[in-house]
Amino acid sequence: MTVRPATQEDWPSVKKLLRFTFSELRDTCGSDDIFDVASHVVSRGIDTGEAVFVAEDQMGELGGYVAWVGKIPGMPDDVAFGVGTYVLPKHRGNGLSERLRDAAIARCRELGYRRVRGEASNKNTAGIASCEKLGFQVVGVVVEKAL
Numbered sequence: 001m002t003v004r005p006a007t008q009e010d011w012p013s014v015k016k017l018l019r020f021t022f023s024e025l026r027d028t029c030g031s032d033d034i035f036d037v038a039s040h041v042v043s044r045g046i047d048t049g050e051a052v053f054v055a056e057d058q059m060g061e062l063g064g065y066v067a068w069v070g071k072i073p074g075m076p077d078d079v080a081f082g083v084g085t086y087v088l089p090k091h092r093g094n095g096l097s098e099r100l101r102d103a104a105i106a107r108c109r110e111l112g113y114r115r116v117r118g119e120a121s122n123k124n125t126a127g128i129a130s131c132e133k134l135g136f137q138v139v140g141v142v143v144e145k146a147l
C-alpha cells in the first residue's frame with residue numbers, strides 16, 4: 001500500500017470511504033446532513049492541500065483514507081479537526097491507519113497546526129486504541145440523551 005496525498009481525482013473513491021465511515025460509526029457520525037457537511041469539508045481540504053491522505057494498492061484501489069482539516073467554524077485556528085480515518089476491513093491490522101495518521105501529523109505540523117482533535121464513540125475501542133497508540137488523549141466526553 002502506498003500512502004500519498006489525496007487529489008480531486010480520488011474524490012469519488014474518498015467519498016465512498018467516507019460513506020463507509022458514516023455507516024460503520026452511525027452512533028457518532030449521525031445524519032445525512034452531517035455527511036454532506038463532512039463531504040464538503042474533506043473535498044475542500046483536498047483542494048487546499050490540507051492533511052487528506054489515501055492508501056492505494058497496486059491496482060490503484062483505495063484501501064483507506066485520513067482527513068484532518070482546519071478552519072472549521074467554532075474551532076480555534078491552530079486546531080485541525082479529524083473528520084475521519086478509515087481502513088477497509090480487509091486491510092485492517094496491518095498498521096495502515098498508523099501510516100495514514102503519521103502522514104497527516106507531518107502535514108498538520110507543516111501547516112502550523114498545534115493540535116488535532118477528533119470525536120469517537122466510547123464503544124469504538126479500536127478507534128480509540130489506535131489514536132492512543134499515537135499519543136492522543138481522551139480530553140472529555142460527550143453526553144447525550146435520546147428525545
Ligand SMILES: CC(C)(COP(=O)(O)OP(=O)(O)OC[C@H]1O[C@@H](n2cnc3c(N)ncnc32)[C@H](O)[C@@H]1OP(=O)(O)O)[C@@H](O)C(=O)NCCC(=O)NCCS
Binds near residue numbers: 127
Ligand atoms: C480504527 C481503524 C482506523 C484502525 O485501522 P488499522 O489500519 O486496522 O489499524 P492499525 O493496524 O494501524 O493499528 C494501529 C493500532 O491501533 C490499535 N488497534 C487497531 N485495531 C484494533 C482493534 N481491533 N482492537 C484494539 N486495538 C486496535 C492497536 O493499538 C494497533 O497497534 P498494534 O497493532 O501495534 O497493537 C479501523 O479499524 C477502522 O477503519 N475502523 C472504522 C473507522 C474508525 O473507527 N475510525 C477511527 C475513528 S476514531
